[in-house]
Amino acid sequence: MEKDAKGEKNEAPFRSGFVALVGRPSVGKSTLLNAAVGGKLAITSPVAQTTRRRMRAVVNTPSSQLVIVDTPGLHKPKDALGKELNKVALGELGDVDVVAFLVDATKPVGRGDEWVAKHVAASRAPFKLLVITKADLAKPDQVRAQLDAASALAKFDDAMVISAKEGFNVDSFVSLVGEHLPEGPRWFPEDMDCDATDEELVAEFVREKVLNNLRQEVPHSVGVICDDIDWRKDGLASIRATIIVEREGQKGIVIGKGGQMIKRIGTQARHDVERLFDTKVFLDLQVRVQPQWRRDRNEIRRLGYDYEE
Numbered sequence: 001m002e003k004d005a006k007g008e009k010n011e012a013p014f015r016s017g018f019v020a021l022v023g024r025p026s027v028g029k030s031t032l033l034n035a036a037v038g039g040k041l042a043i044t045s046p047v048a049q050t051t052r053r054r055m056r057a058v059v060n061t062p063s064s065q066l067v068i069v070d071t072p073g074l075h076k077p078k079d080a081l082g083k084e085l086n087k088v089a090l091g092e093l094g095d096v097d098v099v100a101f102l103v104d105a106t107k108p109v110g111r112g113d114e115w116v117a118k119h120v121a122a123s124r125a126p127f128k129l130l131v132i133t134k135a136d137l138a139k140p141d142q143v144r145a146q147l148d149a150a151s152a153l154a155k156f157d158d159a160m161v162i163s164a165k166e167g168f169n170v171d172s173f174v175s176l177v178g179e180h181l182p183e184g185p186r187w188f189p190e191d192m193d194c195d196a197t198d199e200e201l202v203a204e205f206v207r208e209k210v211l212n213n214l215r216q217e218v219p220h221s222v223g224v225i226c227d228d229i230d231w232r233k234d235g236l237a238s239i240r241a242t243i244i245v246e247r248e249g250q251k252g253i254v255i256g257k258g259g260q261m262i263k264r265i266g267t268q269a270r271h272d273v274e275r276l277f278d279t280k281v282f283l284d285l286q287v288r289v290q291p292q293w294r295r296d297r298n299e300i301r302r303l304g305y306d307y308e309e
């Protein structure tokens with residue numbers, strides 16, 4: 001907490017948001033992501049279809065929470081599949097708060113970098129950071145030349161040099177990015193030290209939106225289950241989730257007049273889920289009344305809460 005000239009407390013706002021790491025294959029994206037998290041991936045998705053899905057990790061600091069999304073290495077597409085993969089990686093640039101463009105210190109800046117940089121330049125992300133990686137493998141002159149060459153590829157808001165392998169400037173990367181995220185809440189619990197499944201994350205987002213919109217009316221008697229995530233061939237995700245309440249009256253409140261409330265909850269949750277999964281999402285929300293579900297220990301577990309005997 002900072003104090004201003006009058007000695008009054010001046011609390012800095014908490015910041016949170018999404019960060020995309022982009023760059024050519026093998027530039028060091030995953031290594032940076034791992035180093036930033038400190039070896040412990042709070043949230044990862046090492047599941048099937050890794051080509052379509054990205055790793056994501058949550059980095060917590062006292063003043064910020066970064067949700068970092070790793071992308072498949074970008075390359076000039078040679079075929080339809082390459083195009084498809086690139087589309088996934090590039091889609092990420094559309095809706096993140098920070099884009100970090102990684103350039104390998106040891107490889108001459110080339111047409112591959114240029115090609116990725118063009119997309120970075122076109123991104124709407126409010127903060128674009130140039131990161132020269134693998135500094136431990138390059139001489140200072142080489143790093144400087146690399147900085148100059150890469151800086152000319154697009155308009156960056158800042159630039160830095162790191163070595164994820166040696167931990168050099170990784171903390172600075174985290175704090176610089178953190179400073180440029182929008183004000184916002186901690187999306188994920190700080191002590192979340194286990195992997196969360198995609199289903200759990202979706203349920204968490206939906207539940208958050210229900211609580212945000214209906215703070216007074218539907219207190220803790222609401223649970224959310226994500227019933228199904230269908231990763232479609234076209235890269236989109238079709239998701240079904242159920243909001244569970246204890247009484248009919250609560251169901252009406254969650255649905256709202258003419259379905260307005262459930263629509264609002266769905267839109268807000270979908271937006272978050274799309275940012276997290278980095279793909280277009282269809283989110284189908286149902287509301288189910290299940291009296292006293294909180295007394296059913298299996299149901300509680302199914303809803304993702306710990307049940308203590």
Ligand SMILES: Nc1nc2c(ncn2[C@@H]2O[C@H](COP(=O)(O)OP(=O)(O)OP(=O)(O)O)[C@@H](O)[C@H]2O)c(=O)[nH]1
Pocket residue numbers: 023024025026027028029030031032071072073074133134135136137162163164165166
């Ligand atoms: N010496 C050194 N090697 C590094 C550093 N960062 C990454 N590497 C190495 O570079 C190689 C590629 O690193 P990755 O992190 O897998 O690269 P990536 O960008 O995620 O690769 P793709 O998933 O193919 O796009 C690995 O062998 C890393 O060990 C670094 O700071 N220093």
